[in-house]
Amino acid sequence: MARFIVAPQWQGSSSSRAMQLIDGAEAIAGDLPRASTTVLEPPSEAGDAQGSGIQRMSALVRMRERVEEAVRAAPETAIVVGGDCGVALGAVSAIAGDDLAVVWLDAHPDLNTPQTSPSGAFHGMVLRALAGDGEPHLRLSPGISPGRIVLAGTRSFDEEERRFVDEHGIRVLTPSDLADPGALAEAVAATGATRVHVHLDLDVLDPADITGVALPEPFGARTAEVVASIRRLRERMPLAGATLTEFSPSSPAAAVDDLGTILRLIGALA
Numbered sequence: 001m002a003r004f005i006v007a008p009q010w011q012g013s014s015s016s017r018a019m020q021l022i023d024g025a026e027a028i029a030g031d032l033p034r035a036s037t038t039v040l041e042p043p044s045e046a047g048d049a050q051g052s053g054i055q056r057m058s059a060l061v062r063m064r065e066r067v068e069e070a071v072r073a074a075p076e077t078a079i080v081v082g083g084d085c086g087v088a089l090g091a092v093s094a095i096a097g098d099d100l101a102v103v104w105l106d107a108h109p110d111l112n113t114p115q116t117s118p119s120g121a122f123h124g125m126v127l128r129a130l131a132g133d134g135e136p137h138l139r140l141s142p143g144i145s146p147g148r149i150v151l152a153g154t155r156s157f158d159e160e161e162r163r164f165v166d167e168h169g170i171r172v173l174t175p176s177d178l179a180d181p182g183a184l185a186e187a188v189a190a191t192g193a194t195r196v197h198v199h200l201d202l203d204v205l206d207p208a209d210i211t212g213v214a215l216p217e218p219f220g221a222r223t224a225e226v227v228a229s230i231r232r233l234r235e236r237m238p239l240a241g242a243t244l245t246e247f248s249p250s251s252p253a254a255a256v257d258d259l260g261t262i263l264r265l266i267g268a269l270a
Contacts, residue, residue, distance in 0.1 A: 004079050021248045024247030078242075086126055089139075111161040152187075153226070154204075184230070207220065
């Protein structure tokens with residue numbers, strides 16, 4: 001069984017469609033089992049940077065606390081549905097340990113810092129924060145070792161992100177690597193971890209498979225391959241938690257068009 005925690009956070013996004021992340025989270029929540037779903041209230045204010053170099057940081061800190069508390073209280077494995085990628089910080093904070101691997105299924109590695117981010121938006125810094133770097137109020141301490149991180153389906157790197165990956169030897173699987181359903185499980189097993197958190201940003205998918213993402217990247221992974229990879233990984237290692245994020249449909253009708261794909265992915269996680 002899984003507990004679904006819906007966190008309609010938008011404050012970490014750089015997109016002009018950021019507010020539609022609330023619509024996306026609510027659309028997904030409508031198709032989840034009500035008895036197993038908790039919907040969190042997002043901060044009512046936009047938040048401010050407070051000199052951190054991170055847009056809307058004060059609201060992000062508040063939401064991190066709410067997500068972490070909800071995951072800790074969940075009687076089953078928690079699947080956190082965003083909102084933007086920043087919800088992964090609270091989700092992983094609640095279950096972190098030196099035996100945990102983090103799989104980051106995302107078109108972007110999200111490995112910038114406040115000093116290197118081109119936008120100042122936290123959704124491009126989340127994995128770096130999970131690795132223990134960046135703004136003290138928005139980072140995991142101690143962080144997840146880079147040796148326990150696996151990037152999958154990732155295909156759009158900023159210069160600093162590429163440097164960090166190369167310097168630390170982070171495992172990277174391309175979208176074409178995911179055509180082998182065992183590749184992800186093998187990469188995670190090679191980290192030596194005994195539990196795994198799977199983060200799934202919907203822009204990991206090829207734009208032919210999903211329309212409701214704000215930052216699509218061409219040549220992405222196909223839904224069937226991601227589903228098969230997650231299922232094979234779960235056969236190999238216990239799932240400690242998961243996040244599914246960045247659904248920002250352009251309209252209610254467009255949301256309906258994508259929900260079948262999203263529910264297939266949630267089914268693999270749950």
